[in-house]
Amino acid sequence: MFSKQTYVDRRNALRANFKSGVLFFIGNDEVGMNYEDNTFRFRQDSTFLYYFGINKPGLFAIMDIENGKDYIFGDDFTIDSIVWMGPQPTVREMATQVGVDDTGTIVDLAELLYRVQRGSIHYLPPYRSEHYIKLMKFLGISPAEANSKVSVPFITAVGEQRNVKSEEEIAELEHAVSVTAEMHQAAMRYAQPGMTEAQVAAKVHEVALARGGDISFPIIATINGQTLHNHYHGNTISEGQLFLLDAGYETPLGYAGDMSSTFPVGKTFTDVQKEIYEITLRAHNGAIDMLKPGVHFRDVHLHAARIIFDGLKDFGFTKGNTSNAIENGAHALFFPCGTGHLMGLDVHDMENLGEQYVGYCGVPKSKQFGLKSLRLGRELKPGFVLTIEPGIYFIPELIDLWQQSGINSDYINFDKVNQYRNFGGIRNEEDILITETGHRILGKPLAKSIKDVEKERMIAFS
């Protein structure tokens, strides 16, 4: 937990955006896997963590703008709970640690909210079924209406505040990224032909758990890197294949790291793999080079897309005028996703608040295939933390769809592309802080050049 003052200061900064009303924070509960008491690991709501810091289930908080008071509500444990769960701090004790003097039970919360005028209660977008149930129970808002009644001023204020990371947050993110690099290095030094993907994923997960945190999102550890969010780990890996790992550490305070690496299952990349790897790495480094305050992230993305399109043109996969191709989204056959996203307490920071507010300042996103998956489209500011992760993917289903429908056939050599339809995918990903004057790559360095990756792989075979 950060210092008491940190949380007090964060709440005061938030309060300054409002003249009246009540801000209602819904903490998360535990979720049963296959019955109520067999729970997934507890994950507190990130906004609750940011302003109230308490990493326990069953809590709510209120900031009453008019009387200037902050409240935390929850029910204390019984002696029976102590037998099963050990001694537990009271709600009052936890609240004191984060500078909140006013606490109450869940019944007290219901009574307080009952007395407040409905329209003046601000809440953030629900993202779990439990949130819909709580909004119904405490505010009388039906699940069907809950999304339409979220508070845009609350979203915007939280988004702008959380987007700019403080010194202590940067230190925590730096730690998250360093452990993330350790997870990737462990995989590079461990994977062997004949293992399953699950064995490599298990090793990566172990590194995260052993450091006292957990993974910040489900691990992607696959020989089918062309499937962007592939969580299947059942394949046995073989010499000649590429292994794509996308994994990150979440610190006990809830801050995320997020990196991707791609390495050969054997000792070295094949020549064909090297060709494509070099293009993605060029796009990756080219995108990073552009990062500084005032740059629009869409331009960073389009720059990476151009490098990929041009690089692929050198080998005959693509053709025609690059600018026109990019405008028509032709790169998206190989690169159907975004170059990066904001990162913080959430690996896609504040995705639950709505990308259009947090990542796009309210400007509508493009609807073009590829560009619509770009999660960040605004000018960068000092204190932003984001990922850079352009990639090249050969997705058989997408190749067939485009070829059959004649999509972008002016820019794609489908004959050449089809020769690579079983190639897989390549991506590198790093986490970057926007500084006053430019940028800084966070965390311990991880091998990313072909030479350095092959050096790590030698260790696996030694």
Added chain:
Amino acid sequence: MFSKQTYVDRRNALRANFKSGVLFFIGNDEVGMNYEDNTFRFRQDSTFLYYFGINKPGLFAIMDIENGKDYIFGDDFTIDSIVWMGPQPTVREMATQVGVDDTGTIVDLAELLYRVQRGSIHYLPPYRSEHYIKLMKFLGISPAEANSKVSVPFITAVGEQRNVKSEEEIAELEHAVSVTAEMHQAAMRYAQPGMTEAQVAAKVHEVALARGGDISFPIIATINGQTLHNHYHGNTISEGQLFLLDAGYETPLGYAGDMSSTFPVGKTFTDVQKEIYEITLRAHNGAIDMLKPGVHFRDVHLHAARIIFDGLKDFGFTKGNTSNAIENGAHALFFPCGTGHLMGLDVHDMENLGEQYVGYCGVPKSKQFGLKSLRLGRELKPGFVLTIEPGIYFIPELIDLWQQSGINSDYINFDKVNQYRNFGGIRNEEDILITETGHRILGKPLAKSIKDVEKERMIAFS
């Protein structure tokens, strides 16, 4: 997945319990950790898995008793999903694999349910917020009413059927328990003074993940074994302490293993640790020896309690007439929980259906402290699978409460007990099948005698 015929047979056996109405099965969804798309690992509902076998989110099933038809409902994936998640089978393809011919979309489900008379729709107890939302959406039942309208005939029929494990289920459980034993052995051979609990827990978790499944419940890996469900892993472990591990493997088909072991952080147990360990092991083996069809599990529990009470009497912790002490629940100061529970697709099998139905045949549970935590209180039948896990715990908060309140002071020597208030806790746990004539311990054997445990520990230091 088991064979198509398995699922057809299971459904036919279930159908035979009903003359009319509709059985409504709610499959589980994915749950967002900190935003909707950053999900916990998917865990399908166990009853859905048992009758319909499909391990995917977003599905519902119906058994229409009157027309004899079974249905699966869900929405197919789009091309965008395939880019992100790879090629996905259609609902129809998945349904065919488990012998269901009739499928439909979620809209079709809503239309079908709309035409069915409300009172004739049977559903099982909800245990996630998403279930309450779905009951409201599809049946118009408010969260406040949902528990009171569950179908007891449906619960009872499922409970009696799932309680008796088939040959193929026993083979799957045997595998789950064997991997569980590997997880415990890995910890015994790995833990070292100076490590954190998290490092040991991470190693145990790695073994489960590497085998392609996951953990069947949150790992307990602690030097504070007296806290029964302790999920804190932040302590550094030292020579002289006891390490209690309670962890199990869940197979990809969803079947659970569940074992506990207790070992010294150093190479050997201290003499005092040996005294208490021998008593718990005697209670453990004594309970197992009793297991056979027709035996009432409450008697097994009370037998273990007597061994613990008598064993502690030998060392002066307890006193007085054993039968009277057990009747008054005096053993529960040291052994406040149950001797075991049913195990199958859920580690506490069908806990969500209600212990009173599944574990107690509808007979009310005792309200006595200790006995009220016994999850199983019925006569055993061939095919039942259950855990045996008596333990001895020194819980400072409970000792203080009983001493201050004079609870069972005729049977407890509090002066002696207080000398051990920082001792911690000890438990062994194994998983046992009730056979036609007796019982069989499932899975690979794991060290449990002092000699065998110390042998495993030698490997950690070699």
